[in-house]
Amino acid sequence: MFLTDFYVQTYRDKVDDELSVARDVDGVLKLLGLPKGSHILDWCGGYGRHAIPIAKRGYRVTLLDLSPIHTRLAGREAREAGVKIRIVTKDFRKTPPRIKADGAINMFTAGIGYLSERDDLLALKSLRRALKPGATFVLDTMSPHYIARNYNPSGYTVSNDGSVRKVSFPRVYDFWTGRLISTETLYVGGRKEMVVTSSLRLYQPHELKELLEKAGFEVLSFLGSLAGEPMAIESKRLVVLSLRR
Numbered sequence: 479m480f481l482t483d484f485y486v487q488t489y490r491d492k493v494d495d496e497l498s499v500a501r502d503v504d505g506v507l508k509l510l511g512l513p514k515g516s517h518i519l520d521w522c523g524g525y526g527r528h529a530i531p532i533a534k535r536g537y538r539v540t541l542l543d544l545s546p547i548h549t550r551l552a553g554r555e556a557r558e559a560g561v562k563i564r565i566v567t568k569d570f571r572k573t574p575p576r577i578k579a580d581g582a583i584n585m586f587t588a589g590i591g592y593l594s595e596r597d598d599l600l601a602l603k604s605l606r607r608a609l610k611p612g613a614t615f616v617l618d619t620m621s622p623h624y625i626a627r628n629y630n631p632s633g634y635t636v637s638n639d640g641s642v643r644k645v646s647f648p649r650v651y652d653f654w655t656g657r658l659i660s661t662e663t664l665y666v667g668g669r670k671e672m673v674v675t676s677s678l679r680l681y682q683p684h685e686l687k688e689l690l691e692k693a694g695f696e697v698l699s700f701l702g703s704l705a706g707e708p709m710a711i712e713s714k715r716l717v718v719l720s721l722r723r
């Protein structure tokens with residue numbers, strides 16, 4: 479899905495609200511607790527919607543993402559915004575150890591959960607090698623409890639100008655694997671453009687904790703939002719704050 483422009487076409491105008499991105503950036507920077515000038519790795523950072531504002535606030539930023547479509551867009555938009563970010567187009571399982579960042583963020587269900595648990599562990603271990611000891615790491619994903627409470631077997635979104643439609647159907651939760659399996663169809667101007675399937679493991683908080691600990695992180699807290707609210711059964715997000723040991 480992420481090697482096409484599916485994500486940019488279907489999500490961009492939904493998630494690029496300037497105010498909510500600014501709020502999330504405020505929150506995640508507060509959770510990281512790093513002084514200006516520190517080096518932050520936006521791990522699976524997409525087209526830079528967090529990396530660019532973080533760089534604007536005076537941090538050194540490296541963005542790593544698998545998708546050349548996303549990283550090219552991030553590079554172009556960073557140039558237009560007049561900020562410098564380092565961009566690495568790579569699979570997160572091969573995060574270069576030379577990055578040596580002071581902290582990392584992984585925003586909006588990015589990378590973790592789409593492959594196998596073994597791959598997620600490999601990825602987190604390679605993230606650990608790319609961070610300095612004591613570095614803070616904020617992982618932001620969907621809360622499995624929220625999805626269960628608001629479960630919808632099909633979904634439908636329309637872009638703000640009406641030109642792009644995305645239909646998600648069917649959406650199945652597989653009890654054997656704990657994965658949400660979706661087939662999504664993209665229509666542009668009434669024409670069927672693309673069909674993508676995805677399979678996302680909905681990790682429980684304690685499962686993410688085990689995975690992070692196996693990779694060499696110490697989990698400090700589970701939060702229900704990037705604003706730092708405690709995790710509750712109603713929380714929409716699952717935010718895990720951890721420390722690189």
Ligand SMILES: C[S@@+](CC[C@H](N)C(=O)[O-])C[C@H]1O[C@@H](n2cnc3c(N)ncnc32)[C@H](O)[C@@H]1O
Pocket residue numbers: 480481485521522523524525526527528542543544545548568569570571584585586587588589592
């Ligand atoms: C849901 S998007 C979120 C992007 C960004 N964090 C944001 O909030 O806009 C997930 C991102 O993860 C990236 N991704 C997925 N699998 C990856 C992998 N194996 N290695 C690196 N990046 C990956 C995708 O290319 C995509 O940009």
